[in-house]
Structure formats: C-alpha cells, structure tokens
Amino acid sequence: MNILTLLIFIPVVFGLIILVLPSSLRVTFKYITLLATFVQLCLGIKMYLDFKTGPSFAGISNINQYQFVQKLPWINLDLGGAGKLQIEYFIGVDGMSILLLVMTTLVMVVAAVASWEIKSNLKGFFALFLLLDMAVIGVFCALDFFLFYTFYELMLLPLYFLIGMWGGVRREYAAIKFFLYTLFGSVFMLLVMVGLYMSVKDPVTGSHTFNIIYMMNPKNYIDGSVFSVLANGSILGMPARTVGFVVLFIAFAIKVPVVPLHTWLPDAHVEAPTPVSIILAGVLLKIGGYGIIRICMGIFPEVAHNQAFWLGLLGVVSILYGAFNALAQRDLKRMIAYSSVSHMGFVLLGIASSTTEGISGAMMQMVSHGFLSTMLFFLVGVIYGRVHDRDIYNFRGLASLMPRYTVYVMVAFFASLGLPGFSAFVAEAFSLIGAFKSQTVNGLLPQWMAVCGSIGILLSASYFLWTLQRMFFGQMSLKGGEFWKIALTDLNIRETATLLPLALIALLLGVMPSLVFDKLNESVLAMVSFLSGK
C-alpha cells in the first residue's frame, strides 16, 4: 500500500469508526481522533526521513522525480468525438510538498488535542474533523488537477459546519462568509481547470488530461487551444493565459489571504473554535501559498514572471496592512489573525522574487508560520477556554498569575516577531534578502519592496510587545475579579505537552534550518530555473 494513500485515507477510516460507534462511547471519540492524527504524524515523520534528496529528486516539472507516487486510473470515459475523459488518482510529493505535509500532520495532532474543549455533539465534530484532515492532506499530495480540486472543495464542507455549529456568537455569519468567499474563488478555478483540460493532452496516451505536471510543459499544449503558450489565445479580449493565471491567483489569494481578499479571515478565526482556528491558520493558509507556487506559477510561469511586480506589491501591502491592523486590535484572537495576514505577506513577497533565497524563505515561512500560528491560537484558546474572554484590556499582570503560560506566550510572541534562534527569523530574513536580490538577479522586483517589507518586522515587534505589556506585565487586575482569578489556572499537563514540542520545533528550525532547506534545495533550484524559462 502506498504510504501517501495511507496517509490521506487513515482519517477517513477512523472517522467511519467514530460514526458507527454508539453515542454512549462518545468519551472515546477524542482519543480515536488523537490516535488517527498520531498515526498520521508517525507516517509523516517516516516519509520525511525516507525522503530522498539530490538533483534526481527535484520534482517540480519533472514527473519522474516525484516520490511516493501512486497513479491509478480513476474516471475514464470514452466521449466519442470529444476524445477520452482521463482523470487519474495521481499523488506524489517533492521537496515543496513534503515539508508542508509533515507540518500538517503535526498541526493536526495539536488540533486534535485542542479539541478537548469541545463539549457538544462530539460525533459530528470529530467525524467532520477527520474528513477535513483527509482533504487537507490530499490537497498537498494531489498531482492531478481534478483530484486537487476535489480535495480543495471537500475542505469547505467540514469547515463550514465546524465553524457554523461549534463556533462563537456570530458563527453563522462567519461560516457563510468564509464559505462564499472561498467558493467565489474556486468556482472560477473550475472554469480555468476545464480550459486547461481542453488545452493539454497526455503525451503518452494522447488524450486530454488533468495532470498538473503535464500542464507545466508547453509542449503538451494542443496547437491553437485556448491556453496554448504559442497560440496567444484570448478571453474577452485579454490574453488567455494571463486571465487563467489571475483567476487561479485570486482563488489562492483568498486562501492565503492576500489583502484585499482577507476579510473572511478575522471573522472566521474569531468565531471558530480553537482547533478549527489552528487548522485554519496552520494549514489552510499554506494551501493558498502552496497553490500559488505549484499551480499558478507552475502552470503559467511566464505570466508569473511578467506579473511578479504586482505579486510582490500585494505581498508588501499585506505585510504592512496586516501589521497596522493588528496594532489596532483589542481582541487577542483578532490581533493574531491580522498578524497572520502580515506574516503570510512575506510568503508572497518571497515567491514573487523568483530567487532561490526568496522561494526558500517563503517555504520556510510557511512551515514556520504553520507551527507558530498553531501555538498562538492554542494559547488564545487556553485563556478563552477558562474565562470566555479575549479582550486585551480585560487582563493585566497575568505573568504573576500564570507564569508558565506567560513563558509560552513569550516564546510564541518572540518567535513570531522574528527573534533570531527561532524559525521565523531565518524565514523572514531570506524572504527579504531574496526580494532585495531579485533586482540584480532577474530584475523582477524593485529593491524598495524588501525595504518596506522589513518595516513589517518592526511593526510585529510593536503589536506583540505592546500586548505583552498590557496583558501580562504590571500589577494584576482582571475584569472578572476574584472569579477569574480562580478560573485562570496555569497550564495543565495536556496543554504543556502540546505547547512544548511546538516551541522546541520553532527553536530547532531556527538553529538548524537545514532540516527544512536540505529537503527543499533541489526543488527550489528546479523551480527557479523552471521559472526563468531554462
């Protein structure tokens, strides 16, 4: 059995077990879920260790260089005159996806632990949770666009219900906003996908194909088809490939999220229960970044090259805009949500630079932000779970009351603001260095973008430290008085056991970034040379 397939479908198996178990056993559901995610984590670590590196395992546009590949015919229809419909179950990983995959498996374990706080309708919650788990893993593995799209859409359903049913006060609003926003992007993605399908044919069988890797090679495009590189086809008077790129970019930009398509995020985060916030910030945002690299830039490299300036500009705007908004928040969770917007801006800036440093930095930032945002949202969940309040001004001097909690908050805050020694520092530094070098290497981004982006680092220090000062230092005073004082107990063992590995990983990746870069290098080099058209 292919390990990747196993990884994708394990949650479904466990989910089915939960569904058939009687409700009287509902106390076991959380352990079953934890077990499922834990098995996944073990598989993920095994894959990480087995992952082969070297020039012959770069992946990207070379179909033979992917690892853990499984390819099965899925839907094959003879459409007579219209050719054959060829949809494959085609999965595999390269340096880009393996890291996000491993990161996802760990985030899922943390999210499963955070699900302890869920008290109502456990069967539904954990079944949906595991369905979501399957879908996000599937997205990172799929190499067939149809399969990718299936997983991509499949994520929406459980998320809608997870936010809409187990969320906060305005959960219905947040859920529907999130759902429509994402659907808006993906509906148009569907059109482009069909267009690509009609334009590309499998060089082996000669039939149309959804194979993403074939879509990367201009030779596989049918002469005169709408997305053909040579044909210069047009849609509504605009160059077809530019339209295709922009449509796909908008779909993924909503996920990242890129300003101005970000407004679903603060609402979804604030209303979502802690485990869902963790998955949203830790994994879902990365799907956006991953989609931009793999799909947008992979299939339309020359458009990405031409539009790099705008991508970079959006990145810088997201960094600064998100940071300023975070500074204005008084809801802790909303502040962290905006900080996510800011930090994901570095990803876009790094990707847009198309330099080795920039793309490596962006990938590192995705991995790093995956762990750190998980930690941040988990920490917010701790305090919200105890007193059901998150307003920064309702707390003061928490350091005296919850010393261990404060230590973890400080670790998470300082790691997020890019303190050297933690992963975000390497990530942000190289995203910026890549963006700066871009002018001399390939002339894509002007240098001022990197300089403006670095201001985001200053602002992140401002909002995190200001929050520390307001909430944790000073004389203790709580809005809820004595009642809160009793309710606000320090971290318990379960919480510590969750937070400690995250903190250690952030530290480990900061001190030994080679853990990420070694797996990544060949893929990044292949990506850079692919983007430069060589």
Next chain:
Amino acid sequence: MTATVANIDNSQIVTLVLTAVTLPFVAFLINFLLLQKSKVSGWVSTAAILCSAILAVKILIALWNQKPITAQFAWFQIGITRYYAGIWLNNLSVLMLALVPLIALPVHIYSTAYMKHDSGYGRYFTYLSLFCFSMMALVVMRSMLLMYAFWELVGFSSYLLIGFWYTRESAAAANKKAFIMNRIGDIGLLVAIMIIYAMFHTFNMDRIFGEAGLIRKSSINGLVWTTLFEHMSAYWQYVAAAGLFLAVAAKSAQFPLHTWLPDAMEGPTSVSALIHAATMVAAGVFLLGRFLPFFNGTELHILAIVGCLTAFMAATIALTQNDLKRILAYSTISQLGYMVMGIGIEAYPSALMHLVTHAFFKCLLFLVAGIVIHEMKHIKEENNLDIDPQDIRHMGGLRKKLPLTFLVTIIGALALIGLPLTSGYLSKDGILIHSFEWSEDNVNRFAFVPVMAVITTWITAFYVTRMVVKVFFGELQLLKSNPALSLHLTDGGLLYKLPLIFLALCSLFPLFSFNPLSYEHSWLFNGLASNFLVQKNNYHLFVPIIVGLGSVTTMYMAYLSYGKHKWAFPQGGFFNRLSSNEWYIDAFYSRVVVKGVLAFSCALYWFDKNIVDGLVHLLERIGLFLSRVSAWFDKYIVDGLLHTVAAIVEAIGNFARRFQNGKVQYYLYSMLLAVVIVFVLKLLIWS
C-alpha cells in the same frame, strides 16, 4: 556538521574562543532548566564567566597584534549557496571578547550579594548568562547574518533584564520601548546587510571589510556603485550607510534613538552597570569598527556631527536630572557620543580605547549607584518613608558613612571627567586632540565639532561634580525633614567591595599606559592604530591644558554651587526647562510618533472594517437585493403571467359554466339561438 577550520595551526585558539563564548550559554541552560529557584544559580553563572574571562584574557594576550584568524563551520545551504557559522578574530574582536567577561565578572560577583533577597534570583542569573553569551558571540562572529542574530539576542536579553521586575508598570513600559527602538536599528542593520550581501555575494565580514577585502575593489562612479560582482545605483550605498547608522544610533543610544536608555534604568542597577553602560551599548561602536571601511567621507562627517551633538545634548540634560541613575544614563549617552564622534573623525583607536576605559569607570559608577540606592532603600524601609531612593535631593553626606564607596566614586568621577592619571584622560584626550586635527584637515568647515566637544567635557565636569557633591558631601538631606532617622549604613561585604576595588584599579592609567600623560604610549592605542597614521603637533599640548583647566574651573563652580551654596542656577528658565524635560524629544515621540502610528493603525482598521469589508457587505447586499428583485419578478411577473393565464381560463370557465345549468328548455333555447345566429350570419356574409 563538518568542521572546515581554515587555519589548522589556530584550531586550538578557535577551541578556546568557542569555549569562552559557550560557557555562559551552558550556565544559562543549567540555570534555566534546573536552578530557577536555587541560590546556586548565581555561582554557576559567576564560575562560567570567571572561566570565560580567564580564557578571553589568554586569547587576548596570544592574539594581540597577530594576524587575524578566521574559522568557520558549514551551517546550512540554500540552493547552491552555503552559509557558514564562523568567527573572525582580529584586534578589535579579541579586545571586546576580553572586555565583556572582565566587566561581567565583577558585576556577577556584585550581583550575588545585590540580588540576594530578590525572589527572582535564579531568573536574574539566567538572563545575565544569556546576555553574556550573546554579547561575546556578537563580537567574534564572522558572518553578518549571525552577527545580526546575536545583535538582536543581546537586545532581547536586555529586554528581559529591563523588565526584570515585570509587575512594575514603568518597567514593563521601559522594556517594550527599549526593544522597539532597538528594532528600528535592527531593521536598519538588516537592510544594510541585504544591500551588502546583494553587492558582495557573501556574508563573511572579513572577506568584505578585512585587509584586501572586497570593499577595496568597489567604487562609486557618479551614480553607479560597482563591486566585483554587481552594480547598483549609488543611492543604495547611502541607504546601507543610513541603515548602519540607525543600527548604531539605536544600540549605542545616539540621537535620535537615544530615549530608550534613560528608561532602561528600570532594570536592576547591576544590569544597568553591565548592559546599559559598559557592554551592550558599546556594541554600536563595535559595529562601526567592523564596518568602518564601508563608510565614505561624507558619511563619516555626518557620524562625527551626530556623535558630537549627542554628546553635547546628553551632557546638558544630565545637568538638571535628579535621579541618580538617570544622570549616569545621560552621561553614558554623552560618552557614547564621543566614541561615535571619534569614529566619525577617524580617530578609530582613540574611540575604541574610550570604549574600553569607559566600560570600566562607568560600570564602577553604576555599581556605586547601586550601593547608594540600596542604602537609601534601606533607610526608606527602616523608617517607613515615602521617598524615591534614587533621588539625589534626599542624599548627602554619605562620604563618612560609605568611605570605600566614596573613594572609588572619586576615581570613577575623575576618569569620567577625564583628568590626568585616570584612564579616561588617556582616551578622551585622544579623541579631542584628533578632532582639532580633523577640523583643520577639513579647512575648519566643521570647527564647531571640536569646540562643542571641549565644551561638553566642561559640562561633564560640572554635572559629575554636582552629582558627587549632592550624594557624598554636606549633610544627609533626609535628616532635615526627619531628624529622628535611624541609620545603619555600610559599604557592604567583600562581595560588594572586591568588584569596586577591581574596577577602580582598572580606571587608573597603569592598565593602559605607563606614561600617564600620553595616550600614544598606550599598548591599546598602538595595537589598534597600526593601520593609522598618527600625527604629532602642538595640539597635543594645548588641548589637554585647555580641557583640564576648564574642567577644574567648572568643577570648582559646581562645588561652590552645590557644596557651599554660594550661587545657584536660575530655576524655571527656558534652558532649565529644556534640560530637565530632556529636550522634549521623548515627549515628541510619545505624543506625535506613537500617537500618530496608533491613529494610523486605527484608521486602517476602520478602513478595513468599513471599506474593504464594507465592499464585501455591499456585494452581499447587492446580491440580496438582486435576489429580492428576482423573487419579486418571479412572484409577480413570471408567476403573475401564469396566474393571469389561469385567471383568464378561470374567467372563461366561469362564464361558460353558466351555460351548463341542466335545464332542457335553456338548452333548446340556446340551440335555437345558435341556429338563428348561424342562419343570420350565413345570410349576411354569403349573400
């Protein structure tokens, strides 16, 4: 990791350096993991720093005036570029490497007594060891990236120590301010590093700035800056220099980023002595030393002017401050200004020598301040007074109560003023003499710089005397309002005395030069000056005399004013207010800059909520409106049409129904009618 030591012969030295640097880190780990609650932590940290100090001095002796040593380890690889973690040992770095633990050692010993009763004792030494590690690593790093990393870590440990008493609101505000202002500098440094990396394709500082480094093969022609690898607009060279300047200004508390330093005095006094007087704040000057070849003439001139201005400004502020630590903080800023100015006027050896001498005597003065504040706190607690123990207006007459403290204070104060026989004289005179020469070389365009520098030394003499007189001479001011005060004041035990004596000895001339009057005979100066041409001329005679006489005069005036109360400054004048309000710079920052940024961020959030999200809501409303329109259309038009048809059919049906009433006569009648109508029609139409 594979070790690729560049120079095999030096591998022993490299091991020594790595040991010296990592020892405090080991202490940090032990304290952090095991000894948070234990009093042993203090001795673990002290032992570590003692070993570090011994090793560092050994390294200093071995490497002083030798060829620079470099070594590196592969750290990670991005694409095909390898990044290294390495060390670069030259005179500058080995000097700093020795200086840091030598200052830190007395501070550690002092702290074991000073912090003895604090509940955060273990935490304190944990942070302190982290700081020592970061600082020592900072000075030996070879890669700009790693230097940046430790540059930030130093700031981070300073953040932790300033906010050591985190329940105090003022401490929590001060450490945030310190970190954020340092972050401004960090960004400058990061941008500079990005630019330099893009131009020189390496992070290795010795490759760029070392002897025969790449910087010597770069040039600015017109508007283009060219290196061996790249060319870029010359504008970016200025940006990089500005970034470096920001970094220096933030770390070394230079105008306009100096305002965090006086607030940083919220930390324990021993911390102020080590970090905010002797070592960390000197990192900016150290950075200038490393990056010196990068700056061109104009940039150095700006540096000199800013340094001179900072020195003058801080000295004038120190004149009117009443908080003992704040006076010392401003004097630190002022002395750092001298150092930056020294670099700017290319008096590189003197500037760095001033860094070293200043570290000793300023650390000494802070430790003294710690003892004085400790004793005042003692009085306060013993007598239940409501006073600020740091306020010099309550002090006085401590000379007799604290004899040793008084003696070392005098040594420290004289060194700070820069009178002969002290180390301060040697270093400060070097800068002042050079400033006159420099001004002459620049056809006196910047003549105000040396003049201002000399005036600043006089002001320094005045405020130092004011402080010493107010603290140690006359009578204890508290006794005037509370005559029944019970006093138990002592110099403290050996743990207090030994560090003071050690630092006081280091503040005298013999450590630096056997000739008390000539800095050019100092081993330190000669070691650092090997590459610099030294001129001999008559300034060497005039400047010390003018400075010395002026200083003694102002000292006497200060003594008359504060010791004998013969005269006093007019209170409440413009200059007085300017000085006591610290030139309104901080007020400007908090009222304009901070408020401005916050207002801007709130405005952006409003924009986000109402415009960006408003658009989304607008779309939602448009969607809902359209759906309502279509519902209306569906109901009244589409369905309405259907209903109309149905109504017509119904109407016809209703009408026709009446014909089906079941009466035979009626049917007959209607049949007849129909026949008649047909007949009539036929007749009319066909005929």
